[in-house]
Amino acid sequence: MDARLLDVVIGVIAFIILIVLLAVLPMAIPSAFAYLTAIIVFILFLSGAGYLVNEKIT
Template sequence: MDARLLDVVIGVTAFIILIVLLAVLPMVLPGFVSLAYLAAIIGFMIFLSGAGYLVNEKIT
């Protein structure tokens, strides 16, 4: 797969995951809304880091 297309797919997927986490986690943790938002951002960063690592391994 073309590297540019793979980057776009990863970016769109990460954005969708972020939106889902921002919508779901505050409902799951109603007493800890601020922690839920923080967990959503951390989950987003972990996803992007893992995807970047896998892309680098695949390209080289």
């Protein structure tokens, strides 16, 4: 798969995960921690996916 297309697909999936976490986590834990957790998971997902894409390209 083309690296640019893979980046776009990963970005869309990460955005969907962020939206789901923002909707679900506040029901499980207090609001401030839920939003912070959702953002941290989003950043970690994008970082991990970016690392894997870079490994695949090289």
